[in-house]
Amino acid sequence: RRLTDAGVSVNAPMRALADDEFLTLLHVLSCRTCIPNGTRVLAELLNRRANPDARSSLGATPLIFACLHKNVGAVQVLLDSNASAWPVDDHGRNAVRCAMIPDPGVPNSEEVAVELAELLGAAGAPLNEGGAVAPIVEAVMQHNVLALRALIRLGATPDGLNEAVLNAPVTMISDLIEAEANPFIRDATGKTVMEVALARGEDNITTMLRDYIGDLERGGHPHLKTRNQQGGFSSTVDEP
Known part of the structure; x- marks a missing residue:
């Protein structure tokens, strides 16, 4: 002073x-x-x-x-x-x-x-x-699972599904799916979230995403517009 x-x-x-x-x-x-x-x-x-x-x-x-x-x-x-x-x-x-x-x-x-x-x-x-x-x-x-949940609760858009599938704990993937994250957004290298999941090699994650995408397809979710615009994984397509 x-x-x-x-x-x-x-x-x-x-x-x-x-x-x-x-x-x-x-x-x-x-x-x-x-x-x-x-x-x-x-x-x-x-x-x-x-x-x-x-x-x-x-x-x-x-x-x-x-x-x-x-x-x-x-x-x-x-x-x-x-x-x-x-x-x-x-x-x-x-x-x-x-x-x-x-x-x-x-x-x-x-x-x-x-x-x-x-x-x-x-x-x-x-x-x-x-x-x-x-x-x-x-x-x-x-x-940071706690911060992710806080941001979702506060109304943030549930982005980051590709990053979660890459190497984050499975609970973060579940949280983002529950918040209806868009699974059709490609990452910076052009990979779909399913391609990232297949590279990670954990069947439970691949199944979780396949079921989620199937639910979006059956419900005609607005996220499907993203897939139609840029192409992406369909739950009806066989894995390579």
């Missing part, structure tokens, strides 16, 4: 020790849960017109830092100050996607990701937009 009273800008750029990225003080406080009274200082800076959407030299906002480092208190304070969850950093990540990425230094990081998803969802954050990868797909790639 004495520094700001003396005229020091609350948005002045700084460079942390041994770090090439220029940050603001909000960034530093947002990523460090160990600072005593850190959230109180954060709130004071925001009250003194610190920019909640300030960008680091690599495009990250304080909210991105807070989500990445699982600083729940900082996330709440920033959202209360109308920080935006839309900005994407130079690594192709926004705040919601960063909330899904585990921090090895944070105990129970998977559970914290759920808490962050709920905070972000309640604030109207874009749950289907994560930058280069959707948050729910990031949750699948991180094998």
